[in-house]
Amino acid sequence: MELGQQTLSIVAVAAAAVAALSLVLNLLLARRLNRLRSPLRRRTSGPATAEQLAVTSDTLLNDVEQLAKAVELVRDEQSYAIQRIGLVRFDAFEDMGGKMSFAAAMLDGEGTGIVLSSINGRTDTRIYAKPVERGRSKHNLSEEESEAIRRALAGTTG
Numbered sequence: 001m002e003l004g005q006q007t008l009s010i011v012a013v014a015a016a017a018v019a020a021l022s023l024v025l026n027l028l029l030a031r032r033l034n035r036l037r038s039p040l041r042r043r044t045s046g047p048a049t050a051e052q053l054a055v056t057s058d059t060l061l062n063d064v065e066q067l068a069k070a071v072e073l074v075r076d077e078q079s080y081a082i083q084r085i086g087l088v089r090f091d092a093f094e095d096m097g098g099k100m101s102f103a104a105a106m107l108d109g110e111g112t113g114i115v116l117s118s119i120n121g122r123t124d125t126r127i128y129a130k131p132v133e134r135g136r137s138k139h140n141l142s143e144e145e146s147e148a149i150r151r152a153l154a155g156t157t158g
Contacts, residue, residue: 006127007116007118007127010116010129014082014106018081018082021077021081025074025077028070028074029070029074032063032066032067032070033067035063035066036060036063036064036067078109079108079109079110080108080109081108081109082106082107082108082113083107083108083109084105084106084107084108084109084111084113084152084153084155085104085105085106085107085152086104086105086107086147086148086149086150086151086152086153086154087102087103087104087105087148087151088102088103088104088144088145088147088148088151089101089102090102090103090144092119092120092121093121093122096120096121096122100120101117101118101119101120101144102117102118102144103115103116103117103118103142103144103145103147103148104116104117104148105132105145105148105149105151105152106152107132107135107149107152107153110134111132111133111134111135111149111152111153112132112133112134113131113132114129114130114131114132115129115130115132115137115141115145115148115149116128116129117129117130117142117144117145130145132149135149135153137149
């Protein structure tokens with residue numbers, strides 16, 4: 001299947017954005033994990049005093065609270081990431097086979113995102129993008145676009 005240059009560009013930009021976000025979140029969580037481990041690595045030359053244990057305990061509790069806040073932030077941000085994808089391939093014209101046309105819905109956790117349609121003809125390919133909010137669009141949708149959205153919301157691609 002050959003995709004148009006514009007479609008490939010859109011997919012590449014979306015993939016790069018998701019990869020960059022994942023990298024940043026991974027680095028933040030690794031940093032938090034190292035902070036949690038650092039008090040455990042500290043060794044004293046004798047038995048720990050009650051005061052040292054209290055300070056370490058307070059530090060650990062503070063770090064756990066910060067980690068919990070970071071996890072909550074990641075969960076909030078993740079709800080806006082593309083999580084659901086639905087794809088429908090079809091023949092746009094009776095005289096052309098191979099199902100070279102497609103509708104692809106890319107939605108976040110709340111069903112908001114875009115549906116892309118590529119209509120492949122003998123001499124050209126046209127690409128359309130329509131916004132989707134909570135599983136619906138203000139624009140008229142083709143049967144294939146509606147089906148792509150339904151599949152994305154259901155968690156099935158094909």
